Amino acid sequence: MSAPLLAVENVGRRFGGFVALADVTAQFEPGKVTSIIGPNGAGKSTFFNVLSGVLTPSSGSIRFKGMDLVGTRQHRFVHLGIARSYQITNIFPELSVHENVRVAAQAGRSRYNIWTNRNRFRELSERADAALDSVGLAAKRDETAKFLAHGQQRALEIAIALISDPEVLLLDEPTAGMGPEETKEMVALLEKLARERTILLVEHKMKMILGLSDRILVLHHGRLIADGSPRDIQTDPEVRRVYLGQNDGYA
Amino acid sequence: MTTKSVPLATPVVPAKRPSSNLIATITSWRVLLSIAILCLLPWVLPSKALAVNVLIYGVLAMGYNLLFGYTGLLSFGHAAFFGAGAYITGIAIGQFGVPWYGAVLLGVVGGGVLAFVIGGLSIRTRGIYFSMVTLALAQLVYHVGLQASSWTGGENGLRGFTVAKIDLFGVSINFLDPVNKYYILMVFAALALWFVSRVLNSPFGAAIEAIRENETRARACGYDVERTKLLSFVLSGLICALAGTMSALHLAFVPLDVLHYQTSGMIVMMTLLGGASSFFGPFVGAFAFLLMEDVFSLWTSHWQIIVGSIFILFVLFLPKGIWGTFLAKVIR
Numbered sequence: 001m002s003a004p005l006l007a008v009e010n011v012g013r014r015f016g017g018f019v020a021l022a023d024v025t026a027q028f029e030p031g032k033v034t035s036i037i038g039p040n041g042a043g044k045s046t047f048f049n050v051l052s053g054v055l056t057p058s059s060g061s062i063r064f065k066g067m068d069l070v071g072t073r074q075h076r077f078v079h080l081g082i083a084r085s086y087q088i089t090n091i092f093p094e095l096s097v098h099e100n101v102r103v104a105a106q107a108g109r110s111r112y113n114i115w116t117n118r119n120r121f122r123e124l125s126e127r128a129d130a131a132l133d134s135v136g137l138a139a140k141r142d143e144t145a146k147f148l149a150h151g152q153q154r155a156l157e158i159a160i161a162l163i164s165d166p167e168v169l170l171l172d173e174p175t176a177g178m179g180p181e182e183t184k185e186m187v188a189l190l191e192k193l194a195r196e197r198t199i200l201l202v203e204h205k206m207k208m209i210l211g212l213s214d215r216i217l218v219l220h221h222g223r224l225i226a227d228g229s230p231r232d233i234q235t236d237p238e239v240r241r242v243y244l245g246q247n248d249g250y251a
Numbered sequence: 252m253t254t255k256s257v258p259l260a261t262p263v264v265p266a267k268r269p270s271s272n273l274i275a276t277i278t279s280w281r282v283l284l285s286i287a288i289l290c291l292l293p294w295v296l297p298s299k300a301l302a303v304n305v306l307i308y309g310v311l312a313m314g315y316n317l318l319f320g321y322t323g324l325l326s327f328g329h330a331a332f333f334g335a336g337a338y339i340t341g342i343a344i345g346q347f348g349v350p351w352y353g354a355v356l357l358g359v360v361g362g363g364v365l366a367f368v369i370g371g372l373s374i375r376t377r378g379i380y381f382s383m384v385t386l387a388l389a390q391l392v393y394h395v396g397l398q399a400s401s402w403t404g405g406e407n408g409l410r411g412f413t414v415a416k417i418d419l420f421g422v423s424i425n426f427l428d429p430v431n432k433y434y435i436l437m438v439f440a441a442l443a444l445w446f447v448s449r450v451l452n453s454p455f456g457a458a459i460e461a462i463r464e465n466e467t468r469a470r471a472c473g474y475d476v477e478r479t480k481l482l483s484f485v486l487s488g489l490i491c492a493l494a495g496t497m498s499a500l501h502l503a504f505v506p507l508d509v510l511h512y513q514t515s516g517m518i519v520m521m522t523l524l525g526g527a528s529s530f531f532g533p534f535v536g537a538f539a540f541l542l543m544e545d546v547f548s549l550w551t552s553h554w555q556i557i558v559g560s561i562f563i564l565f566v567l568f569l570p571k572g573i574w575g576t577f578l579a580k581v582i583r
């Protein structure tokens with residue numbers, strides 16, 4: 001087993017008296033795709049929020065390449081190497097598709113410079129084009145982002161997250177709200193990404209998860225109730241009871 | 252949502268917009284075009300007094316627009332920076348005998364420092380709370396202006412710092428002559444136009460636009476949203492303070508009203524009337540506001556009711572303002 005890239009230990013998060021995440025311990029190795037599943041409200045998005053600095057954990061520790069991340073401000077995460085997409089599409093709606101990705105790339109290069117022209121950084125623009133190409137949006141580069149189809153907006157958000165060349169990519173339900181055709185396109189994109197990156201994926205579509213994942217974590221009421229290979233998870237009686245049972249036929 | 256989904260990689264050629272070239276040309280020449288229009292102003296407007304006010308309040312609204320139109324922060328306290336620039340310039344000349352250029356510099360820097368303080372205290376609050384905190388802090392500044400009357404002249408305003416001539420490079424220009432005065436103030440306006448255009452074109456300009464569009468996404472992309480907003484707030488304060496120094500030089504008088512919340516409200520109205528987040532819009536908005544004030548105040552002392560109603564109509568039906576709508580509709 002190689003050294004973990006990301007390690008969470010006894011991580012919990014409460015909202016007032018409500019425990020959304022309790023005592024989660026897990027390690028993530030480089031190059032692997034780990035899916036996090038569980039019923040709605042299980043704490044999956046909360047887990048991602050804690051891993052990406054959106055929320056500080058109420059307890060526990062998060063270590064990334066040996067660094068303690070608890071208390072680190074959110075905007076630092078992407079510079080450290082953790083990027084994410086959101087469950088609800090989160091892009092810059094009024095900017096062009098290309099500018100959406102270019103301005104994301106710019107964050108790694110120039111944030112407070114008022115003296116040069118933004119177009120002077122040619123390499124940012126080229127990288128943005130390459131990222132758009134890799135998610136299949138090259139032809140849409142000059143369109144205003146809000147006019148893209150839903151699936152294209154989801155793909156754009158992935159391009160935005162990819163532009164920082166993150167070591168860990170968190171994807172919160174990338175196929176949410178998609179029809180079967182769009183889902184197929186997204187799965188093809190994720191398969192491509194899975195070959196080259198460390199990915200944490202929250203999804204509901206079982207067939208897709210089983211095909212993509214090296215490992216699956218199951219959350220239920222904020223607790224980790226199972227952690228194993230897709231085969232282990234499918235046969236785990238507890239998981240079948242709380243999750244897969246109600247999900248028959250869904251995938 | 253349609254059931255027939257569009258494949259992610261459909262190679263559709265983007266629709267060609269014939270006017271986008273014209274807009275791009277106007278954008279790349281916007282500083283010189285704006286200067287040219289403003290240079291003509293004293294000769295096309297009914298009075299030189301109106302022209303010089305368009306210049307001063309246009310710079311003021313342009314400074315505000317950097318924060319409101321481009322960064323997306325609705326401050327109700329920008330009178331503080333306008334007033335700070337004006338008072339500091341007046342006090343520096345009248346009470347310390349500082350030459351006019353030093354007084355202008357002090358006014359601008361002083362306004363910037365005040366913006367750093369007020370911005371630092373308000374920037375972490377959101378939405379309506381941000382507006383209220385800026386309003387409250389600006390009211391504090393108003394009361395300082397009112398109470399520190401040995402410095403500011405209190406309710407009577409600040410007098411006694413008339414700049415009669417401007418000496419520069421061995422040339423002495425009569426500043427009391429309205430035409431000379433206009434073109435000297437025009438130099439300041441030109442610098443402000445150049446500077447704001449510079450900022451908007453820069454990587455920082457892209458960052459504030461991203462924050463205006465989607466703060467959460469900007470933060471997730473790696474922008475320190477609070478710090479970026481604070482820098483925008485300070486730059487905005489610097490420009491508004493410059494407008495204040497221009498006003499002080501122009502009137503040789505600083506009325507306490509410059510710090511009043513009505514001035515803050517006027518700045519918001521001018522910016523919205525002209526078109527928030529358009530480069531030249533604030534000058535158009537300043538012109539529209541001042542013209543309405545001139546016309547309707549001849550007619551009734553309740554002119555603010557009329558201007559206010561027109562303002563509401565604009566917010567409801569022409570959210571891009573006069574200039575923004577013109578650019579979007581007429582040119583395309």
Ligand SMILES: Nc1ncnc2c1ncn2[C@@H]1O[C@H](COP(=O)(O)OP(=O)(O)O)[C@@H](O)[C@H]1O
Binds near residue numbers: 044
């Ligand atoms: N900011 C918040 N404030 C209060 N409760 C929250 C907040 N975010 C999530 N929750 C609650 O925590 C639980 C887990 O939510 P979430 O992590 O979004 O679940 P999932 O993504 O697994 O569907 C839910 O009951 C939700 O209502």
Ligand SMILES: [Mg+2]
Binds near residue numbers: 044045
């Ligand atoms: Mg969720």
